Amino acid sequence: MFKKVLIANRGEIALRIIRACKELSIPTVAIHSEADATGLYVRKADEACLVGPGPIEGYLNIYRIIDLAKQKGVDAIHPGYGFLAENPEFAQACQESGLTFIGPPAAAMRAMGDKVSARQKMKEIGVPIVPGLIEPIASLNDAVRFADEIGYPVMLKASAGGGGRGLRICKDREDLKRHFPIAQTEAKASFGKEAVYLEKYIHAPRHIEFQILADQEGNVIHLGERDCSIQRRHQKLIEIAPSLLLDERLRREMGEAAIAAARSVGYTSAGTVEFLVDSSRRYYFLEMNTRIQVEHTVTEEITGVDLVKEMIRIAAGRPISIPQSQVFLRGHAIECRINAEDPQKNFIPTPGKITAYSSPGGIGIRIDGNVYAGYVVPPYYDSLLAKLTVRARTWDGAVQRMRRALDEYVIRGVKTSIPFYKRIMEDPDFQTGHFDTTYIDSHLDKLNVAADYFRMDKMLAIAAAIAAHSKR
Template identity: 50%
Template sequence: MNKILVANRGEIAIRIMRTAQKMGIKTVAVYSTIDRNAPHVKFADEAVCIGEAPSISSYLNANRIIEMAKTLQADAIHPGYGFLSENAAFAELCETHGITFIGPKSKAIKIMGSKLAAKEAVSQYNIPLVPGIDEAITDTKKAKEIAKSIGFPVLIKASAGGGGKGMRIVEKENELEAQMKRAISEAHSAFGDGSVFIEKYVSSPRHIEIQIMADGHGNILHFFERECSIQRRHQKVIEEAPSSILNPELRKKMGEAAVKVARSCDYLGAGTVEFLLDSHHNFYFLEMNTRLQVEHPVTELITGVDLVELQIRIARGEKLPMAQDDLNISGHALELRVYAEDPLNDFLPSVGHLKTYKLPSGPGIRVDNGFEQGMDIPIYYDPMISKLITYGKNREEAIQTMIDAISKYRIEGVETTLDFGKFVFEHHAFKSGRFDTHFVPKYYTPESIEQHKKNDAEMAALIVAKHYMEAQNKLRLPR
């Protein structure tokens, strides 16, 4: 493998290229017209424009990407995450044209891409599933019957997708019809498929995911867990590894279950198996993401493993270079997704010009970044600017390093999730480890951040006044 085309943009494209270049592999960046001056374009050995700004005309244009890979003689394509990363047809297209797709085979993507097909596959391995139905429906009358049999509250979920789209919690029977219509409409709009399924809603859950890696020689390893319970609109904002709630026995059980999930679909490469953990520490299979996750850096920091390098080695046909017993957890890592969003306005995207953009640095701080000062945040793509990751010898140290790193991060021109992150990391519920996926609705309001900022300003003023008084006293001392 001499050359890899990275079919993505921003921080993840640069992240992949760093490892490829470390391995002596040339890289090709693809870009849309609006990204022509983006850092990932400058970082690559070669770069090629693949279309106009809208993703459907560029980063989702599978045929154009394949054409460029062949023209520039790339041996492989790494899709990153998002865009074409979980597109089975794109994986097949790569196979047809003799280009290595750095990811699972199309069969596994298809199975795990459908929540119902995934449940059917893993059910053969005695993996716990949330009580619910095993078929997709659009009939409201039938939905009511199913919901009654399961018992309220229930969760309506889109069969064909994720990311919180087409998902509705229904507390009472008289709410079901309206929520069903909304879920179907949203699922159809997002995925082109309005079918949904219904399952029991697990109250006060923790969202725990297990990183797995499988080679083409029958070896499957898990790289422990990540806690992803701090979410807004069912989408992750903060992740950490390891979880503060898992003990060694539960960690082992969940890791073994994740390996079975990978085996159920003949998996290859990096993947993540997601579980819900209830208040009694019962866990249930949620879904499998057939790609590299946004939050993979926290796993890399606690295991000392480069997951992208393993992906590339597996794609080259190599065996995993370690056994399960060789893997250990060392220290603690946290990640904050720095979104161009306004936490004071329901986390709505905040596009604009990065007038000031300065990254924090120092021991225990890592920033996976895709922007530079003077750039604009485009409206066409996901509003994530970067990922701020910190590491410490324990959870307390990682949290304090994160708080310090947030204070050093300078962004002017757009609103971001930095202040929201500081609010979370300083909150007693997060620090104590006693929280669940309801953290945001339970504890967060725009006013809480405003109060947080006011308190910080008052504290800063007191510190300045104290230093001033100390300086004055020194000047008055007799000589």
């Protein structure tokens, strides 16, 4: 096992990795910017060091991070998610410096990181892909010609993309002509490559992803699926495991496709194979995320498998600790991403000081977070404050538990997505599993949270008046 691990990340995922390392008796080193110096993860690590300069640049500085690792006597680096987590150059640089990268090989990351080459590979091994091109579009004329052939609507997507960046839905030829240069510009700005490709737009699909684990001995398993259909601007908000849509036959078939995808590129470590499932229950490969996912918690809750520990063990040359025959999905789990955002103002980020913080508790409640009362939410990063995950024996029980947990959750000083999630948990369509990737957009009016904020502000005003009166 490793003698010391550096976490090349920040926030809640850094704290999650630190906790896994502590249970494995591995000392940890956290890196932080000046803006993150007061983060909870920095306090919990055995050692911490400033990675600057700037709030973001340090987390992306490959050679600065490797240099710090060597200074601290580290022999392995865990990248978490985001930043350098899916950067094959980082994985390669770690290897060349004599450090173990706790993640997949650089070659596997390259093969799956480019969406076009990944689609080509999936087509070769017989995994269904969304109808469309399997090579980058050379020109607007080529895009128009191919779109005319497969029919509108179509999607323009960045070849090296993800997270909704460089993605444009085009309902007709004029839309395509207008969005083509915009998609190229976004792709270049976000991923360093302006290459885009085109595929058929599938209306109102379910977004289903399969968690896989693969070790260096050739063992590959899947740990069931997560339904990530509740999204806003292609960003996931709520994740569910297992999916209410899949039956055992479809789960087995899609799980085998996910395993085949991982094997095809010599994958090791934890990874996620994402699919779209249409209204006829046909599934199509979307992409593979070559890292730990934000929403890995729901899979851990229904399988009992610690995915971060498995990543560390696999990187150290150990086999997967559980065979496929012993993977059982027990109960239901839901994760809500508690973001510092204002749903009343188009979900704009709301950085600032948290003046009060009290998290829920009780049976089946899990909090993965990095904040506390007095913490100042910086404006430089993703707005995620914490992940609230609940587990229950039944789906209805999980929904009711999440409603109760959201009611208990208190965060003051910044607006959050908590009132928005309360409305979702109360919505009959969500409660009965009638949702897809269009759910948020089609339910925005129904999910209006103005009344919740008004009631909350009124309660705070009354409490302040009572406090002021009692001091007289």
